[in-house]
Amino acid sequence: MKRKWLSVLCALTLSIAAAFPAAQATESAGIGRVTPPVFVGLAYGTTALGGANLANDAGSGYRLGYLDEDRVFVPLGYTSETGISVVKTQNVWYGIDSKYSDSLKCYSSNISSDIAVGCWHVQLPAEAVLTTFEDALAQAQAVGGFPAWISGEWQVRLGAYTTQAEAQTAAETAGGTVVGTSSYGVSVVKTGTSTVLFQFDGGSERSLTVDPGLDDSVKSTTYFRSNRYYGAFLFRRVSGGDLTVVNVVDFEDYTECVISREMSRSWPLEALKAQAVASRCYYETRANRHGSQGFDICSTTHCQVYFGMANTGERTAQAVAETAGLRAWYDGELAQTYYFSSDGGATENVRNVWSGNEQIPYLCGVVDPYEATISDKIPYWNHTQTFTGAEITRILQGKNYNCATIVDFQITETTPTGNVKSIAFTDAIGKTFPFTRESVRTILGLYSMHYTVTKSGGTTAEPYYTDGGGTISSMSGVYAIGGDGSTRKLSGNPYVITGSGVQYLPAPVGGTTTGDAAFTVQSSGWGHHVGMSQWGAYAMAQQGKTFDEILKFYYPGVEIY
Numbered sequence: 003m004k005r006k007w008l009s010v011l012c013a014l015t016l017s018i019a020a021a022f023p024a025a026q027a028t029e030s031a032g033i034g035r036v037t038p039p040v041f042v043g044l045a046y047g048t049t050a051l052g053g054a055n056l057a058n059d060a061g062s063g064y065r066l067g068y069l070d071e072d073r074v075f076v077p078l079g080y081t082s083e084t085g086i087s088v089v090k091t092q093n094v095w096y097g098i099d100s101k102y103s104d105s106l107k108c109y110s111s112n113i114s115s116d117i118a119v120g121c122w123h124v125q126l127p128a129e130a131v132l133t134t135f136e137d138a139l140a141q142a143q144a145v146g147g148f149p150a151w152i153s154g155e156w157q158v159r160l161g162a163y164t165t166q167a168e169a170q171t172a173a174e175t176a177g178g179t180v181v182g183t184s185s186y187g188v189s190v191v192k193t194g195t196s197t198v199l200f201q202f203d204g205g206s207e208r209s210l211t212v213d214p215g216l217d218d219s220v221k222s223t224t225y226f227r228s229n230r231y232y233g234a235f236l237f238r239r240v241s242g243g244d245l246t247v248v249n250v251v252d253f254e255d256y257t258e259c260v261i262s263r264e265m266s267r268s269w270p271l272e273a274l275k276a277q278a279v280a281s282r283c284y285y286e287t288r289a290n291r292h293g294s295q296g297f298d299i300c301s302t303t304h305c306q307v308y309f310g311m312a313n314t315g316e317r318t319a320q321a322v323a324e325t326a327g328l329r330a331w332y333d334g335e336l337a338q339t340y341y342f343s344s345d346g347g348a349t350e351n352v353r354n355v356w357s358g359n360e361q362i363p364y365l366c367g368v369v370d371p372y373e374a375t376i377s378d379k380i381p382y383w384n385h386t387q388t389f390t391g392a393e394i395t396r397i398l399q400g401k402n403y404n405c406a407t408i409v410d411f412q413i414t415e416t417t418p419t420g421n422v423k424s425i426a427f428t429d430a431i432g433k434t435f436p437f438t439r440e441s442v443r444t445i446l447g448l449y450s451m452h453y454t455v456t457k458s459g460g461t462t463a464e465p466y467y468t469d470g471g472g473t474i475s476s477m478s479g480v481y482a483i484g485g486d487g488s489t490r491k492l493s494g495n496p497y498v499i500t501g502s503g504v505q506y507l508p509a510p511v512g513g514t515t516t517g518d519a520a521f522t523v524q525s526s527g528w529g530h531h532v533g534m535s536q537w538g539a540y541a542m543a544q545q546g547k548t549f550d551e552i553l554k555f556y557y558p559g560v561e562i563y
Contacts, residue, residue: 039233040256040285042249042308043297044226050244053089053102053119054237055193059230061215061222066190066200068208078151079135080216081199083192088210088237090245091187091203093164094119096194104244119189119196122169123150124160124178132156145176150201152183162189162198185242209238209296211250223311231310232259238296248297249310257281258322260306262313264341265536270543273536274321276552279562280339280534281306283329287338330553330560332364337560339553341534344380345370346452346527348419349556355440355451355532364557365532367419372541373527380537382449382528389446391460391519394427397446398435406430411455411521421451421531440530446523453525460519533557 045051056064062084067077087102094102096117126145132138138149138156147160160176163169169180187203188210202210213234215222223230226247233251240246251259261277284306289298291305301308330337340352352365377383389397394408410428414436417423424438443451529535534556542552550562 038253039250040253040289040299041236041297042251042256043246043292043295043300044249045245045247046240046292046295046297046300047246050240050246051102052092052094052104052244053087053096054226054235054245054247055085055087055100055102056212056214056235057193057225058084058214059223059225061220061224063214063216065213065216066202067211067213068202068204069211075211075213078202079139079149079200081190082216083199085193086199086212087191087193088212088235088245089119089189089191090239091183091189091201092121096196100194117194117196118162118164119191119198120162120164120168121182122161122163122166123181123201124169124173124176125150125181126158126160126176126178128158132158148198148200150203152187152201152203153205159198159201162196186239188237188239188245206242209236211236226310229310229312236296240296246296253282253285254322254326256285256308258314258318259310259312260285260308261321262311262315262318263307263309265540267313267315267318269317269540271317271321271324272543272547272549272552273539274318275325275549276534276539276543277341277536278321278325279328279330279549279553280341283337283339284341286329287336325549328562330557330562332557332560337364337557338362339534339557340365340530340532341536341556342529342531343535344373344383344450344527344529344537345531345535346383346450346525347373348421348452348531349533349535350417350419350421350451350531352532354417354421354423355530357439364559366558367417367421367531368556368558369419370535370538372538372545373535376537376541376544379540380528383526385449385525387446387448387523387525389521389523391521394446394521395429398427401445403435405433405435407518409460409519411457413455422453425455443530448523448525450525450527450529451531452527453523456522456524458520458522 045054063080063082064086065077066079066081067075069075089102090104092104094104096102096119102119126147129141130137132141133156135149135156138158142149142158145158145160147158150157150159159181160178161169161172163172166180173180183201183203184205186205187201189198190200190202190212191198204210211234214224221232223232224235226235226249231249231251232255233249236248236250238246238248257278260281261274264281265274265277267274285299288305292298292300299305330339348367348369350367352362353360354367373380373383389411391408394411395405398405398408405427406429408427409430412426412428413422414426415424422442424436425442426437427435429435437445440451443449534553538556539552542555553562554560
């Protein structure tokens with residue numbers, strides 16, 4: 003992969019087309035398109051890291067730099083070490099789990115406190131003006147220290163102490179001054195040690211970028227968290243916190259890695275090619291989904307599953323190469339190519355799944371005859387789940403629905419393709435709780451919206467309630483007296499309203515009890531049902547359909563170019 007993209011690595015929160023004018027080109031037939039590298043969030047938010055380990059797989063060593071205000075990669079330095087870690091400039095410890103963790107976790111049994119990278123250093127006076135990395139490196143090596151790039155200035159620093167007192171003692175011996183960094187600083191260390199190789203502090207505007215390989219003689223690949231990745235890595239301390247880790251990867255490399263996780267590399271080639279086109283479109287229509295967090299798209303099912311090169315192979319590479327630059331279009335616009343595992347017999351109109359969606363002609367429900375031909379291969383093709391009324395009650399109450407015991411569960415409407423569009427639960431006092439669209443599947447954690455419901459058990463026997471001196475067998479002839487002296491006849495399952503809300507009376511005392519109903523859900527399929535069924539693509543490819551025929555079946559009316 004050419005390194006042209008290094009000149010445009012920034013402005014992550016801008017629109018992708020505008021942010022990367024010098025990106026490597028991928029041209030679609032008849033359309034000159036420039037596709038930038040993809041910024042994939044690997045660790046961020048609650049998963050941000052105190053330290054991130056990198057290890058060379060192909061290529062050797064690393065180039066170190068940052069992105070300036072003109073989006074140009076500025077190379078600062080390099081290291082020939084094959085295993086490095088980038089850590090935040092706070093006290094961190096290297097544990098037996100081979101990870102750097104901060105001091106808040108130092109009492110955990112997995113922390114080895116004798117390998118620490120401290121946040122206090124000794125800055126040595128320069129023997130001469132330092133203008134280059136080589137100048138700083140030569141002086142640092144002479145005293146056992148490390149080069150540091152701090153807000154645009156080269157420095158020579160020594161040690162990594164966990165307390166200011168330790169640093170002060172060392173400073174007095176070495177003839178230097180005690181220093182730290184801002185809350186945006188990072189250190190590059192030799193993995194598994196406390197040896198600092200390079201320190202970087204560009205404030206809130208500049209983030210360290212590590213480009214694997216000392217040159218471009220080979221296409222570098224790198225291990226991060228047990229997975230191999232193409233491309234470079236950007237490390238950003240959002241608001242001065244832990245490290246947000248971003249993989250900066252060529253668009254077609256990203257596409258291959260995605261299809262190897264969203265499908266299996268052993269699947270038919272035409273299915274993989276259909277997935278490659280769908281994945282390209284899916285990314286490009288959501289490329290700034292995580293812009294506020296400093297990257298384009300995440301690596302989970304929230305966006306597209308991405309774990310680097312783990313499952314790539316000859317067939318995934320072939321699928322990407324044979325569809326290079328191809329997208330799905332509708333009426334001159336890039337198609338929104340949603341996809342999912344299996345439909346159980348029919349996909350669904352997007353308006354019947356997600357509220358707020360306008361009619362999108364190519365995201366309509368289609369009856370799918372293909373999946374049934376390979377039903378023995380498809381997970382959850384036939385799946386049964388049984389819920390008691392009490393279980394459904396707990397689920398609803400856990401989601402803040404104020405219901406009594408659920409006694410009925412009915413499908414109230416289906417779509418033209420036979421999927422469930424709306425359902426209703428009814429509780430013991432006759433209150434109804436309706437759900438529509440995607441919630442017909444997600445409220446109970448069902449795999450599919452293609453299902454039937456069968457009820458069994460439950461009785462209509464009247465419960466017995468205590469009256470303070472015995473029991474009553476029914477609500478017949480029972481009245482409640484209000485504070486103003488008015489009376490009201492009671493029926494059904496009575497309740498009282500307290501300061502904490504509605505309180506239903508306890509289980510019956512003596513006599514015949516009401517049985518708990520059971521509801522059996524027989525479903526077929528797995529996923530949201532909008533767009534392309536991945537197992538359907540598999541089945542169509544097995545029957546000799548080409549990737550474009552697959553795409554045009556699941557996205558009616560699209561063109562591929």
